[in-house]
């Protein structure tokens with residue numbers, strides 16, 4: 162579920178790594194500190210990892226380098242092929258944040274960067290409950306993604322992007338399901354997680370959740 166945006170990545174795949182490197186002025190603030198953001202996710206996970214939305218494989222690379230076994234889940238065919246070619250030793254399966262297979266492998270942590278906003282808030286709640294069933298006690302969900310403190314703060318960011326003619330980012334913020342921190346806090350708690358949030362740049366927060 163949440164696959165309604167995956168075609169966007171057929172085009173973006175060619176420029177994605179340039180975007181995360183800051184070469185697209187519109188997305189520079191979104192990807193500010195990208196490497197440190199991926200490092201922050203990597204520093205919080207434990208054991209065998211299920212990674213959603215592997216994309217070009219940049220978080221995957223860090224997880225593998227840190228010694229983790231990784232199973233990737235990626236719904237976009239071109240992105241999935243890219244990750245699979247970059248890391249022939251790992252499984253990268255077709256699937257999404259809610260519909261996925263782990264092939265019977267025990268998962269200790271679920272990780273992603275710049276992906277969870279593809280689900281509506283209702284779907285985020287469904288996903289987190291599914292993750293709580295999959296993980297052992299003390300298992301982790303560690304996500305980095307754009308979050309806003311309030312709806313007013315989100316609207317202010319959209320207005321700021323429009324004012325500087327960054328309409329691609331503004332349209333993205335209006336089109337996809339970027340949510341607010343109190344909603345996410347409630348969804349994590351209802352699913353049976355303890356969670357902390359840490360802001361990493363103007364857009365992105367680290368969500369570090371542990372199953373109770």
Ligand SMILES: C[S@@+](CC[C@H](N)C(=O)[O-])C[C@H]1O[C@@H](n2cnc3c(N)ncnc32)[C@H](O)[C@@H]1O
Nearest residue numbers: 162163164214215216237240257258274275279
């Ligand atoms: C912005 S990219 C992030 C890629 C990578 N994680 C990174 O940090 O650079 C989002 C990725 O999530 C994938 N994606 C989109 N919808 C998804 C869904 N519902 N479930 C899982 N992945 C999804 C896209 O195909 C794309 O590869």
